């Protein structure tokens with residue numbers, strides 16, 4: 374059976390106006406030839422004032438270039454292009470003030486129009502508001518890479534960056550150092566003052582380490598009372614000075630949690646990347662060995678392994 378439903382022009386117009394997401398007809402030079410649908414002000418601003426204008430008239434140069442590039446790519450490939458981008462009402466000149474206040478994340482689905490429009494090649498650009506799912510995605514990414522207790526990077530993030538640093542070291546021999554440390558006698562804090570006090574001690578320690586480290590250092594809590602710093606481009610002297618600050622700062626911030634002797638302090642192990650390292654495992658092993666040495670020699674000290682300038 375063939376469906377021979379026909380719509381009148383005004384019915385087509387009503388259908389287009391009711392499209393849930395704003396649908397832009399954009400020419401190759403970036404002219405807004407038409408905007409259909411997207412009337413729900415909870416999700417979108419009314420873009421009808423843009424019709425007849427050019428992207429370059431209403432967007433900043435960097436965004437204009439990006440939009441025009443997507444249009445050109447779609448026309449060149451003749452395939453649907455799916456892109457994600459963020460725009461706020463402030464980014465687009467001349468939009469009405471009613472509509473979403475915060476920046477909106479859009480998923481753009483762009484297809485080539487098979488007929489010229491205003492004498493130019495053109496695309497159909499459907500812009501869907503994906504802010505809610507984007508925020509959730511960012512939140513999940515944040516949770517996956519961060520330590521909930523201290524807010525530092527977690528072991529997963531540390532391993533990821535360590536692998537990247539190792540790859541960079543292999544390409545360019547960029548000097549990179551790994552400082553790993555844990556608290557001596559941490560268990561006594563939990564046992565004597567309770568687990569919440571132990572948690573607070575770990576948070577205080579994290580704050581101290583962040584203050585001591587440079588902006589380019591990656592500061593992580595690996596788990597329990599174990600932390601690590603990845604320090605790019607440092608000399609042994611600089612790394613030793615940093616470790617010294619950690620030793621001193623560690624003893625200071627943990628001092629209020631001391632309930633007797635021995636007091637909580639830090640044991641530190643330092644390793645640097647070597648040309649003969651076959652994987653990140655080798656670097657981690659050296660840092661562990663150095664930390665173990667500090668621990669077995671009584672704690673509250675630093676040790677280094679495999680450092681050329683030792």
Ligand SMILES: Nc1nc2c(ncn2[C@@H]2O[C@H](COP(=O)(O)OP(=O)(O)OP(=O)(O)O)[C@@H](O)[C@H]2O)c(=O)[nH]1
Nearest residue numbers: 556557558559560561563568569571572596597598
């Ligand atoms: N409060 C708190 N305690 C934790 C957390 N994670 C691990 N721990 C405790 O941290 C302790 C770590 O064990 P160890 O490193 O062997 O304890 P330690 O007394 O520091 O031992 P040494 O390093 O040999 O001096 C254990 O008692 C864990 O239960 C946490 O998130 N919060």
